[in-house]
Amino acid sequence: MVHRWSLQLAASLQRELDLGPGRTAVVAYGLEILLGTFLKLIHFLTIPFILGIGPQTVVGFLTAAFFRLPTGGAHLSSYWKCLLGSLGAFMAVGALSKALAEHICQAGPVVMGSLAVAVLAVILFAPADTPARPVQSREERIRMRLWAFLMVLIYLIVWLSVRPRVDLALAGSIGLLVQSLTLTTWGYRFMRVLDSLPTKRRWANEEGSPGPSQ
Numbered sequence: 001m002v003h004r005w006s007l008q009l010a011a012s013l014q015r016e017l018d019l020g021p022g023r024t025a026v027v028a029y030g031l032e033i034l035l036g037t038f039l040k041l042i043h044f045l046t047i048p049f050i051l052g053i054g055p056q057t058v059v060g061f062l063t064a065a066f067f068r069l070p071t072g073g074a075h076l077s078s079y080w081k082c083l084l085g086s087l088g089a090f091m092a093v094g095a096l097s098k099a100l101a102e103h104i105c106q107a108g109p110v111v112m113g114s115l116a117v118a119v120l121a122v123i124l125f126a127p128a129d130t131p132a133r134p135v136q137s138r139e140e141r142i143r144m145r146l147w148a149f150l151m152v153l154i155y156l157i158v159w160l161s162v163r164p165r166v167d168l169a170l171a172g173s174i175g176l177l178v179q180s181l182t183l184t185t186w187g188y189r190f191m192r193v194l195d196s197l198p199t200k201r202r203w204a205n206e207e208g209s210p211g212p213s214q
Helices: 001-017 023-044 052-073 081-100 107-126 140-160 164-181 185-195 198-208
Strands: none
Touching: 001 164, 023 052, 023 081, 023 185, 052 081, 052 164, 081 164, 107 140, 107 164, 140 164, 164 185
């Protein structure tokens, strides 16, 4: 659906703006990302808040998302699998962090542990070279890795300066662990299992053809 919408909008823009044929695919790709992100935001700002785990879910998701920018990681092949998988995973993060906060008074050890795991994941696996996001050169790999280390440092500074509530600190830490997991061999295997679920054919037919992962 998102893929089809982006193609239709790109075709309309191509006619209105007299874009070259080679630019239509680029515009469609950008529109697909924008539409997909917009729909994700709607889901993440409604369902978790209705269930009472909105702040925790959003913090976990944003922490993982910003860390994912320089590190990459395993992808699902269709937009709807990505949406449902992300929503389910980070709602679980939100629920878990809220439940753990009732029994943990200090989130410091969990925060430091998650940062240590993130650093180790960057050293061993980042940036992930995938078909959806290939790493073009050694210079790009170094740049992305430095960016990833900078993100970890920023998380540490935020934790030390803001000292968020325990549930939010736990949500961010677990979100960071989730993203670190997607860089590992086990993360790739788990994503392949999700991608092999029987609904793949139905979603692919609905999209028309697999679009870029969101």
